[in-house]
Amino acid sequence: MFLKTHKTAGSSILNILHRYGDRNSLNFALPYERDFNYSSYFNASWVKGFNNASRAPYDILCHHMRLNISEVGKVMPSDSFYFTILRDPAAMAESAFSYYRTYCPTFKEAPNLKAFIYNTSLYYRPNNESHHYARNLLWFDLGMDPDEPFTEEMASEGVRAVEDAFNLVLFAEHFDESVILLKEELCWELDDILTFKLNARETPTQLEQEDIERLRAWNSLDWYLYVYFNRTFWDKVERFGRERMDMELRRLRERRQQLAELCLEGLKPLKADEIQDEEIKPYQPTDEKILGWKVRHDLRPSTKARCVQMITPEVQYKYLLDDWQFPEDARYRAKEKELEAKKRSKKIRGKKPEAAPVNKLAVSPRNKPDMVAENKPEVVAGNKPEVVAGNKPDMVVGNKPEVP
Numbered sequence: 001m002f003l004k005t006h007k008t009a010g011s012s013i014l015n016i017l018h019r020y021g022d023r024n025s026l027n028f029a030l031p032y033e034r035d036f037n038y039s040s041y042f043n044a045s046w047v048k049g050f051n052n053a054s055r056a057p058y059d060i061l062c063h064h065m066r067l068n069i070s071e072v073g074k075v076m077p078s079d080s081f082y083f084t085i086l087r088d089p090a091a092m093a094e095s096a097f098s099y100y101r102t103y104c105p106t107f108k109e110a111p112n113l114k115a116f117i118y119n120t121s122l123y124y125r126p127n128n129e130s131h132h133y134a135r136n137l138l139w140f141d142l143g144m145d146p147d148e149p150f151t152e153e154m155a156s157e158g159v160r161a162v163e164d165a166f167n168l169v170l171f172a173e174h175f176d177e178s179v180i181l182l183k184e185e186l187c188w189e190l191d192d193i194l195t196f197k198l199n200a201r202e203t204p205t206q207l208e209q210e211d212i213e214r215l216r217a218w219n220s221l222d223w224y225l226y227v228y229f230n231r232t233f234w235d236k237v238e239r240f241g242r243e244r245m246d247m248e249l250r251r252l253r254e255r256r257q258q259l260a261e262l263c264l265e266g267l268k269p270l271k272a273d274e275i276q277d278e279e280i281k282p283y284q285p286t287d288e289k290i291l292g293w294k295v296r297h298d299l300r301p302s303t304k305a306r307c308v309q310m311i312t313p314e315v316q317y318k319y320l321l322d323d324w325q326f327p328e329d330a331r332y333r334a335k336e337k338e339l340e341a342k343k344r345s346k347k348i349r350g351k352k353p354e355a356a357p358v359n360k361l362a363v364s365p366r367n368k369p370d371m372v373a374e375n376k377p378e379v380v381a382g383n384k385p386e387v388v389a390g391n392k393p394d395m396v397v398g399n400k401p402e403v404p
């Protein structure tokens with residue numbers, strides 16, 4: 001179980017989990033919509049299929065929610081591994097301010113970020129809709145009250161609750177070390193934890209030291225959590241072994257570079273305007289532009305499919321998983337799309353009717369035979385050798401293809 005907190009690199013972690021679950025045909029506990037009715041407290045009945053007596057047990061629960069640990073316990077097996085991710089509340093606030101500006105009146109009313117930082121109480125209304133984005137967002141996502149006045153006793157009680165609930169706490173700032181610890185805990189392979197940076201903004205604002213300190217003080221409950229778990233995180237790294245961690249970091253970064261060269265069109269993320277394909281275009285909030293990636297067009301189909309998975313944003317991947325787990329709903333959605341396309345084509349006279357979008361990930365290993373096994377000649381341009389997972393034995397049960 002992964003508690004996906006907001007603006008903390010959770011989308012990159014989700015990509016790891018989506019691909020891992022997809023590759024291993026695991027059963028996701030999925031929301032009906034994009035998330036579990038955030039910002040209400042999570043409820044087990046919001047998981048698709050939960051009330052179906054003959055359903056298989058859930059393996060992964062990972063989409064946005066406000067934590068309600070007892071309800072999560074009804075959904076997930078009792079031996080589940082719980083983890084979450086934190087980020088410095090100053091950086092989170094800077095990210096949240098621009099990302100949620102349109103939805104959060106507190107942010108909307110402030111003329112700019114500096115004005116908010118220097119006059120937080122002027123703009124913040126605890127009862128306003130979406131106020132939770134503006135103060136102690138981590139604390140809120142973790143199911144606690146973000147408006148409780150700070151006391152050492154209350155804050156340490158919160159820390160204890162988080163410590164009791166989670167087996168591992170990751171850090172956005174130490175993303176690579178975090179996923180290495182995750183790999184260790186879950187007995188995964190290096191390729192299981194590889195991901196490119198997803199959901200990054202085009203134009204983050206550089207914070208000055210004074211801004212950082214003010215934002216940490218404003219989000220004092222989150223800062224308390226952050227400081228505490230940052231310490232325990234590095235204790236874990238010590239136990240893992242510093243030298244071993246350095247070696248693992250080198251392996252991880254080398255492999256990511258190999259995959260970037262194999263998969264990506266350009267090694268830098270692309271601006272939203274450069275990505276037209278809706279299947280891989282990240283969700284764009286109103287006031288901010290989110291960067292994305294494109295896959296090289298000269299790859300053989302099976303490699304391309306797996307590269308596309310690595311850059312598929314959370315929302316699109318979630319719907320693909322939903323399509324596979326609930327084919328009935330997928331057929332219904334496809335019909336709806338077809339109808340919409342027909343309606344649009346009627347309106348735009350003289351123009352060729354628009355076909356329902358082709359689902360490129362339909363070549364996912366979940367549904368299709370392994371195309372690597374077809375001995376198709378490789379169509380990779382140039383003489384670049386394809387970087388597949390070295391000689392690592394395929395750890396996937398059955399005849400599933402290896403990850404690129």
Ligand SMILES: Nc1ncnc2c1ncn2[C@@H]1O[C@H](COP(=O)(O)OS(=O)(=O)O)[C@@H](OP(=O)(O)O)[C@H]1O
Binds near residue numbers: 091199
């Ligand atoms: N791998 C890695 N390492 C470090 N930081 C990363 C990584 N992946 C994503 N990010 C940054 O995380 C921010 C997006 O967080 P989320 O994906 O959790 O946002 S969301 O709540 O799902 O919208 C977003 O931060 P901002 O750019 O400051 O908004 C991303 O740049």
